[in-house]
Amino acid sequence: MYKNPRGGPGAVLAAAAVGQFVVALDMSVVNVALPAIRSGLGFAPLDLSWAVHVYALTFGGFLLLGGRACDLYGRRRLFVLGLAVFGLCSLAGGLAQEPWQLISARAGQGLGAAAAAPAGLAMLTNAFSEGPRRVRALGVWSAVNAAGGALGVLAGGLLTQYAGWRWVMLINLPIVAAALALVSVGMPAGTQQVRRERLDAWGAVLATGGAGLLVFGVVRTDTLGWGSPSTVVTLAAAAVLLAAFVLAETRTPAPLLRLGLLRSRWVAGANVLVFLAAAGQFTAFYFVSLYMQQVLSMSAAATGAAFLPFSIGLIAGTVVATRVTARRTPRAPLVPGALLAATGLAWFALISPDGNFLTDVLGPSLVTSIGAGLVLAPVAAAATSGVAPREAGMASGLMNSSRQLGGCIGLAALATVAAHRTGTATAPAALNDGYALGLAVAAALFVLAAVVAIGVLPRHRTETSDPRTTAPAENQLEGTPS
Structure with a gap:
């Protein structure tokens, strides 16, 4: 386990949690601000959604590369570099004067997040030995991650209405500064040995290209549709590249993703599960936000504030899940949590155009969020169970990729489902039916x-992912054998 007299594992946990918070915050903070951004920068209606989509595109596309790079070149180094890029691009976005400048800044944020997110989680899993202490640390990380997504809606609404849309970008700067200060205390420069293996460049090109095309094809379905030639060709190209990636990884001695990792039922099951859970959670944020604004006619600030109970429920769920997982296994809270979240979303599906916040939002928000918290807290522990410390970044990048792809594909698919139900109608009752x-x-x-x-x-x-997972780590933090 990592020990550092200047800060210790607690500071590493704080740095990783704060870094993940700002990455998760930016998945949703811009959504409520889109109307203000459109009028402020003169976006064309069909281009506006790219202020959201391009972040998901670069974030999801480069996660596997970021995860493996942090194993080879240093987790602290990639964490600091990723957050620095994220912060500089946040500043550029806040100062943007043209639509292309904001979209470029959001793309840069996604690239920085793809380096910082897996590096932060890998730092955490290496700072805490597998067992109850790691479970508690991952519970804190998961709670902050979940709260970041929910509070993004709150922050976006309040900042847009009372400070201006530019602050949905500039708010990241003090958070990034805090994370960088914490990592300098908890994990000073030079505390991780760098490995001499070469990065799997061919695998990186195939994985990044395949994941990027997959996200690109999916996020455009809101305007082109799933059956359009452009969508079909893009998704087919993504499938070809990803299949080539799988084949290439079986033939390289130092793969970007060791396929043997997926032989572990913990790793494989957790990644499928987080894909499904992220699809459901991201969709809930999207449709409930639209329901409050377009059906209940709530303001941006009121819509953001309405997500506060959701955030509280998420944190409560993660606290309970962390305690259960520490005593038993990650599986124990995952099953009831998923069923509870499903119950809350089924309650949400009963929304009415004549409804109100108390009956149609507050009650199902609390049920859904507690269930989601029970799922999101232990899934990180499950996805890294039995993984060798030297492959922590690989496992972290894989889990983050599953989360990003699940959220993106799920939201795009269900937005299409809702749009088919709604048709061309714009009346609140028709919109309500689609959201439901x-x-x-x-x-x-x-x-x-x-x-x-x-x-x-x-x-x-x-169960472990491979006999090598019990071998001594080659990439431990300097001077502190595990």
């Missing part, structure tokens, strides 16, 4: 996540 259908399908995704937890995840902690 999308939320009902999101509930089904959490039911499927519960099935995966029951059928795939082991009942005990003993």
Whole structure:
């Protein structure tokens, strides 16, 4: 376990949590500000969504590369570099004068996040030995990660209405500064040995290209549709590149993603589960936000504030899940959590155009958020169970990729489902029907996540991804054998 007299594992946890908070915050903070951004920079209607999509595109596309790079070149180095890029691009976005400048800044934020997110999680898993202490640390990380997504809606609404849309970008600067200060205390420069293996360049090109094309194809379905020639060609190209990536990884001695990692039921099951859970959670944020603004006619600030109970429920769920996981296994809270989240989303699916916040939002928000917290807290522990410290970045990048792809693909698919139900109608009642259908399908995704937890995840902690996972780590923090 990592020990540092200047800060110790607690400072590493704080740095990783704060870094993940700002990465998660930016997944949703811009959404509520889109109308103000459109009028402020003169965006064309069809181009505006790229202020959101391009972040998901670069973030999701480069995560596997970022995860492996931090194993080879240093987790602290990639964490600091990623956050520095993220912060500089946040400043550039806040000062943007043209649409292309904001979109470029959001792309840079995604690139920085793709380096910082897996590096932060890998630092955390190496700072805490596998067991109850790591479970508690991952619980804190998961709670902050979940709260970042929910509080992004709150922050976006309040900042847009009372400070101006530029602050949804500039708010990142003090948070990034705090994370950089914490990592300098908890993990000073030179505390991690750098490995001499070469980066799997061919695998990086295939994985990044395939994931990037997949995200690119999916996020454009809101305007082009799933059956358009452009969408079909893009998704087919993504499938070819990803298949080539899998083949290439079986033939290289130092792969970007060691496929043997997926032989672990913990790793494979957790990644499928987080894909489904992220699809359901991201969809809930999207449809509930639209329901409050376009059906209940709530302001941006009121919509943001309405997500505060959701944030509280997420944190409560993660606290309970962390305690259960520390005593038993990650599987124990995952099954009831997924079913509880499905129940809350099914309740959400009963929304009415004549509804109100108390009956149609508050109650289902609390049920859904507690269930989601029970899922999101232990899934990080599950995805890194039995993984060798030298492959912590690889496992972290894989889990973050699953989360990003799940959220992006799930949201795009269910937005299409809702749009088909709504048609060309713009009346609140028609919009309500579309949102309700999308939320009902999101509930089904959490039911499927519960099935995966029951059928795939082991009942005990003993399974590892490979015999090498029990070998001494080659990439421990300097001077502190695990």
